[in-house]
Amino acid sequence: MIGRALQYTFLLLATLFFLLPVYLVVVTAFKEPSAISLSTTWQLPDRWYWESFAQAWNAFLPKLQNSFFLTVTATLLSAVLGSLNGYVLAKWRFPGANIVFPLMLFGMFIPYQAVLIPLFQFVRDIGLGGSLWGLILVHVVYGLPITTLIFRNYYAEIPDELVEAARIDGAGFFGIYRRIVLPLSLPGFVVVIIWQFTQIWNEFLFAVTLVSSPANQPITVALAQLAGGEAVKWNLPMAGALLAALPTLLVYIFLGRYFIRGLLAGSVKG
Amino acid sequence: MRWFRNKDTLYGFLVLLPSLVLLGVFVYGFILQTFLTSLTDWGRDPTQALSANPQINLIGFENYRELFTGFVDARFRQDLVNTFFFTLFFILGCIGLGLGLAIALDRAPRGEGFFRTVFLFPMSLSFIVTGTIWRWMLQPEGGVNQLPTLVGLPKGTFAWLTSRDQVWRFSWNDLPFFTGLTVGLVLLLVAIAAFRAGERKRGLMASVSAGVLFLWAFTLGRALKPLPYDELHGFNLAFIGIILAAVWQMSGYTMALYLAGLRGIPEELREAARVDGATEWQLYRHVILPMLAPITLSAVIILGHISLKIFDLVFAMAGADNAPTDVPALLMYLTTFRANQIAKGAAIGMVLLVMVALVIVPYLYRQLKGEVRR
Known part of the structure; x- marks a missing residue:
């Protein structure tokens, strides 16, 4: 009995810890700027004020569009490449694969500060400096290790006999991929797309260094700048934070199962 | 299947090739270039930094020194x-919670489903969103400090991110000594564990290494002074808020793993x-x-490499210019x-890479070793 009581007390306290910031964001976002004061932080708004969202929406709409374009394009490209790579590594193992694969994987753990200077110069030199396409290229390349890893592990579950049988029937490399592997790939694609979508949407370092022109900024950079400015009242950053969080939050709420699978794939067992 | 036995395997290689080339250039090529840059001035x-054709000279490891x-x-x-x-x-916070x-x-x-969703949702947020929220939570005159007033207690007075206090100060010159001591202690624990598991050879190796390190720490390590004067460093209390926010965001991850x-x-x-009569406590x-x-x-390794690289959270919470909450990234x-200061920046990037590699390379090796044997 005492055990049960302890268990629920702990769970409720933890829930409070996790949800208090959410409560604060929501009540702050709905307050009139003049009604926000530090001493009344935790009180509900006297009047629910929607104007902040309209303002944040207007200010952030172009940045949200940038983020959507960037995230969707880079996610799809890296998912397709990851699927093909995973197929090769899982079903056509070649000598040296045991060396190449870890070398690929290392790429997803490096601190990007160790490549940032040449990367910045490279993107500028090929004429993509400051544009979203430069950022897309970078996200596709550094996304390859994780997408390849997830697909490789996923395809390892497809029985080799199935591949062998298709070969005997005369199917080649691409035939096997199209007729056997691809039709079984949907769950793999869901995991990879959700993972990459979340990662790229939330990314900041590349966005803040590689995209110089404000017109091309993704949402994370715009939000950091807005919240970092001292003059702004807090209703706007809070409404902006909610807008910036919404896409990944919705993905998490509706497809949480796949999100967790991606989460675990990044750490457990290559 | 034998490699290059037929054209299918060739296709396989050709499909993989672009990714290998891209990663080869973007990871290893750029790391090499960063390293070379870090050896220059x-x-x-x-006046040279931003010129189109800067004059760059090799100066060896001067930046690192x-x-x-x-x-x-x-x-x-x-x-x-x-x-x-x-x-x-x-790490302690995420593992414990x-x-x-x-x-x-x-x-x-x-x-259960509700609780799990609540504990894990911060994982789907950007560090920038988390940072923005917690920046507001930790305003010295509001947020968390106001919470006690809701139940009639006096309000908190800790300055959170704007705190300038430092505790556990030590001189940079003591670092070789402390490093030797810590690594020695870890080796000693390894030795004890090995002896308990009956691996005498491994235990002996570890305890001898620990002894050598202790000896070094108390003699040469004490004498080794990187700086000609004492420079004090310590734990900046302003980091407590950042740790709190980071644990809020990432402890759901360790929960999911466990x-x-x-x-x-x-x-x-x-x-x-x-059935054997174990209590619940003994069972666990x-x-x-x-x-x-x-x-x-x-979990320690994944969280450790994230925290070594931490950048966006600090940027969003405390701003890039708040010296007490600065990190190498x-x-x-x-x-x-x-x-x-491009060469100096490159050197910092390389130091970060070495720190992360020390954690990640053994981990990748262990994770993949079993598979290679298969």
Whole structure:
């Protein structure tokens, strides 16, 4: 009995810890700027004020569009490449694969500060400096290790006999991929797309260094700048934070199962 | 299947080739280039830093020497100390809270799905969003400090991110001594564990190495002084807020890892322990926790490499210019892109890479070793 009581007390306290910031964001976002004061932080708004969202929406709409374009394009490209790579590594193992694969994987753990200077110069030199396409290229390349890893592990579950049988029937490399592997790939694609979508949407370092022109900024950079400015009242950053969080939050709420699978794939067992 | 036996295997190689080339250039090529840049004086002369064809000279490891023992780079050394304390408390927090939550959820409470969703949702947020929210939570005159007033207590007075206090101060010159001592202690623990497991040879090796390190620490380590004067560093209390926010964001991850591990322990095993008369406490202490040890190792390594690289959270919470909450990843950004000290920035980037590689390479090796044998 005492055990049960302890268990629920702990769970409720933890829930409070996790949800208090959410409560604060929501009540702050709905307050009139003049009604926000530090001493009344935790009180509900006297009047629910929607104007902040309209303002944040207007200010952030172009940045949200940038983020959507960037995230969707880079996610799809890296998912397709990851699927093909995973197929090769899982079903056509070649000598040296045991060396190449870890070398690929290392790429997803490096601190990007160790490549940032040449990367910045490279993107500028090929004429993509400051544009979203430069950022897309970078996200596709550094996304390859994780997408390849997830697909490789996923395809390892497809029985080799199935591949062998298709070969005997005369199917080649691409035939096997199209007729056997691809039709079984949907769950793999869901995991990879959700993972990459979340990662790229939330990314900041590349966005803040590689995209110089404000017109091309993704949402994370715009939000950091807005919240970092001292003059702004807090209703706007809070409404902006909610807008910036919404896409990944919705993905998490509706497809949480796949999100967790991606989460675990990044750490457990290559 | 034999490689290049037919054209299918050739296709396979050709499909993989573009990715290999891209990663080869973007990871290894660029790391090499960063390293070479770090050996130059690029950016020391401000007029050269931004010119189209800068005059760049090789100066060897001068940038690294300055970072660790130069007068001007004291900030970098404090950043390393910051990273150390941040990593330590961040990992402890995530492991402790994550394990607690996982155990509580594993004991089948009502509304388990709800709780799990609540504990994990911060993982889907950007560090920038988390940072913005917690920046507001930790305003010295509002937010968390106002919470006690809701139940009639006086309001909190801690300055959070704007705190300038430092505790556990030590001289940079003591670092060789403390490093030797710590590594020696770890080796001693390894030795004890090995002896207990009956591996005498490994135990002897470890205890001899520990002895040598202790000897070194108390003699040469004491005498080794990187700086000609005492430079004090310590734990900046302003980091407490950042640790709190980081634990809020990432402890759901350790919870998910542990929960997956707990679900993998067969019910029969628990039953068997109960039949043998084990109390619930003993069950966890002697059966379940030891089985979760490999998960703890994975979690420590994944969280550790995240915390060594931490950048966006600090940027969003405290701003790039708040010196007490600076970290090397942020300093690299400021040094390179604001101060245009490109070679120095490259050197900081390389130090970060080495720190992360020390954690990740053995881990990848272990993770993949079993598979290669297969």
